[in-house]
Amino acid sequence: MFEGNLDTNTAPDAETAINKLLDDGARKILINFENLNYISSAGLRILLGTAKKMKSISGTLIICSLNQTVQEVFDISGFSTILSLAANETDALASF
Amino acid sequence: MQELKLKIENNRPAIASVIEAFAEFTEKSGIPMSVAMQVNLIFDELLTNIISYAFPDNDVREIGIHVNKNDQQIGVQIVDDGVPFNPFEQSEVDTSLSIDKREIGGLGIHLVKNVMDEFTYERRGECNIVSLTKRFNN
Numbered sequence: 001m002f003e004g005n006l007d008t009n010t011a012p013d014a015e016t017a018i019n020k021l022l023d024d025g026a027r028k029i030l031i032n033f034e035n036l037n038y039i040s041s042a043g044l045r046i047l048l049g050t051a052k053k054m055k056s057i058s059g060t061l062i063i064c065s066l067n068q069t070v071q072e073v074f075d076i077s078g079f080s081t082i083l084s085l086a087a088n089e090t091d092a093l094a095s096f
Numbered sequence: 097m098q099e100l101k102l103k104i105e106n107n108r109p110a111i112a113s114v115i116e117a118f119a120e121f122t123e124k125s126g127i128p129m130s131v132a133m134q135v136n137l138i139f140d141e142l143l144t145n146i147i148s149y150a151f152p153d154n155d156v157r158e159i160g161i162h163v164n165k166n167d168q169q170i171g172v173q174i175v176d177d178g179v180p181f182n183p184f185e186q187s188e189v190d191t192s193l194s195i196d197k198r199e200i201g202g203l204g205i206h207l208v209k210n211v212m213d214e215f216t217y218e219r220r221g222e223c224n225i226v227s228l229t230k231r232f233n234n
Contacts, residue, residue: 007140009112038133040140041204051195069133076210077203078191 003035006043015046022050027059028096032089034065039073051083060084064092098125100163104143106151106176111143114161125165131230134211135163135172141204142174142183142226150178150224169213169231176224182217183226184209 006014021029029050033039047063054061064086066074074080086092100121104110115136122132143159151157160175189206209215214229 005115005136005140007111007136008108008144038136040137040144041200041207042140042144044203045200048195048198048200055195067133069130069137072134072211073137073207076191076207077189078193078198081192082195082198 001032001035005037007038007040008042011042011046014043015049018046018050022053027057029054029059029061030089030092031061031063032065033063033067033070036067036070038069044073044077044079047079047083060096062086062092062095064089097164097166102161103158104161106147106157106159108144108147111140114139114143118163121163127165127170128232131170131232134230135170137211138172138208138228141208145183145204146174146176146178146181146224150176150181152179169229172228174226177222178224180219181224184215184217
């Protein structure tokens, strides 16, 4: 679960956390944005990199509980079309 | 009209201090949360760009930020005295590409252009001046 902001300063830590999951062999990753205020292109970069890696190992990445601002960023950037999104954790878990 | 004026040094951690100061301003001046988040986004994108590209000599320099707000809208102005650099003159992003073909370059500015109602760049003397406006929808 990510809290606060996913931007230039916080993205590197997020990337480290996700890479650890991938190194540990995760093939299904759910990212819960319920407590995330906003995301900038630095955060999108991490998500795109993760999505590409998951695709290459035939894994599944789902992001859920985006707030209005984050959803808008996903829509403007076209990320809502290329990433799997869910309204909440229950729906997301059902999609794996 | 309410105003906020800040100066920061040209390093990435300083961006967090802008977000913090703006958060306080948001509470005091009653800016809608969705607009505040959008302004946070443009701060992150534009300040990161300026810090990355406007000062090739790596000196410690200052960036000036001026926010003003009235009942209809919020205006943001970012000023630096680095090399001539217009962040809006970047190549367009293709948002229809698939995961394999997507790249991140230019995406930050694409977000800024789509989230703000107005954005302009001006080179005045030795300064780059970026001005943005977001109207409150009611």
